[in-house]
Amino acid sequence: xxxxxxxxxxxxxxxxxxxxxxxxxxxxxxxxxxxxxxxxxxxxxxxxxxxxxxxxxxxxxxxxxxxxxxxxxxxxxxxxxxxxxxxxxxxxxxxxxxxxxxxxxxxxxxxxxxxxxxxxxxxxxxxxxxxxxxxxxxxxxxxxxxxxxxxxxxxxxxxxxxxxxxxxxxxxxxxxxxxxxxxxxxxxxxxxxxxxxxxxxxxxxxxxxxxxxxxxxxxxxxxxxxxxxxxxxxxxxxxxxxxxxxxxxxxxxxxxxxxxxxxxxxxxxxxxxxxxxxxxxxxxxxxxxxxxxx
Numbered sequence: 001x002x003x004x005x006x007x008x009x010x011x012x013x014x015x016x017x018x019x020x021x022x023x024x025x026x027x028x029x030x031x032x033x034x035x036x037x038x039x040x041x042x043x044x045x046x047x048x049x050x051x052x053x054x055x056x057x058x059x060x061x062x063x064x065x066x067x068x069x070x071x072x073x074x075x076x077x078x079x080x081x082x083x084x085x086x087x088x089x090x091x092x093x094x095x096x097x098x099x100x101x102x103x104x105x106x107x108x109x110x111x112x113x114x115x116x117x118x119x120x121x122x123x124x125x126x127x128x129x130x131x132x133x134x135x136x137x138x139x140x141x142x143x144x145x146x147x148x149x150x151x152x153x154x155x156x157x158x159x160x161x162x163x164x165x166x167x168x169x170x171x172x173x174x175x176x177x178x179x180x181x182x183x184x185x186x187x188x189x190x191x192x193x194x195x196x197x198x199x200x201x202x203x204x205x206x207x208x209x210x211x212x213x214x215x216x217x218x219x220x221x222x223x224x225x226x227x228x229x230x231x232x233x234x235x236x237x238x239x240x241x242x243x244x245x246x247x248x249x250x251x252x253x254x255x256x257x258x259x260x261x262x263x264x265x266x267x268x269x270x271x272x273x274x275x276x277x278x279x280x281x282x283x284x285x286x287x288x289x290x291x292x293x294x
Contacts, residue, residue, distance in 0.1 A: 008109050010101035014080045018046045018069030029063030032294045033119035033143050037106050038068040041124025043091035045074040054280040071102040092204050095211050096219050099129040107141050121146040135227035144231040149274050151246035155215045158245050174198040181209040199245030222253045226261050233265045233290045237272025
């Protein structure tokens with residue numbers, strides 16, 4: 001199985017790398033896509049371990065080329081030149097809306113390679129970004145979107161102390177963290193790193209925290225899914241941290257959307273965790289079946 005390291009530059013000049021693989025000439029393609037662009041989750045990258053290391057061979061065996069790629073949120077902290085200025089990126093500093101440039105750049109690459117049926121598959125935060133890109137950009141080059149375990153970013157839901165039930169103190173601390181991050185942003189210090197515990201433990205810049213978890217809610221997948229016009233398939237495992245932010249109540253919302261949104265399909269994988277450990281074949285089986293049913 002041969003692969004080629006490739007790179008793109010979105011409109012602001014940030015260099016992004018990825019691995020491009022083509023199927024064997026003898027592999028017939030029964031899928032409705034000729035290439036799948038695979039986007040990692042928070043702090044991930046195209047060469048690290050994760051679900052895609054299992055799904056890339058499956059796609060290739062089915063005659064579908066793969067682009068397993070970086071976006072500007074790769075790794076915890078990374079450096080890049082943006083508009084001629086050296087800038088910090090990575091999970092600690094990214095603004096999700098910027099992902100539209102990255103997704104478009106990789107679609108440009110796929111189109112330049114001659115592909116007309118392009119699929120997009122994102123995992124975790126990459127799934128959120130894929131849904132957001134599809135909802136906002138509505139790029140006609142995208143044939144379908146697969147969203148694996150997208151977390152939900154909903155300030156209105158999680159800022160309510162009542163939402164946390166017996167974990168009232170956790171809800172209070174979440175609100176305090178949001179206020180702290182916003183105070184740095186208001187002072188013009190959005191790059192200030194803060195160690196947070198809620199909604200999940202991480203070291204993150206104040207600007208990134210407000211962008212993800214603040215009141216704007218522009219990345220709430222429950223709100224964005226109805227805006228996607230292409231076939232959209234979403235997967236969540238029953239062993240995800242469903243009693244914790246950001247998956248609290250999400251499966252029920254996705255099941256509701258499955259019944260209300262014509263082009264949306266939801267699959268609940270019993271026993272699967274966030275990385276689908278020990279359940280990747282099952283995830284592939286339901287995904288392949290969905291693809292072949294398009």
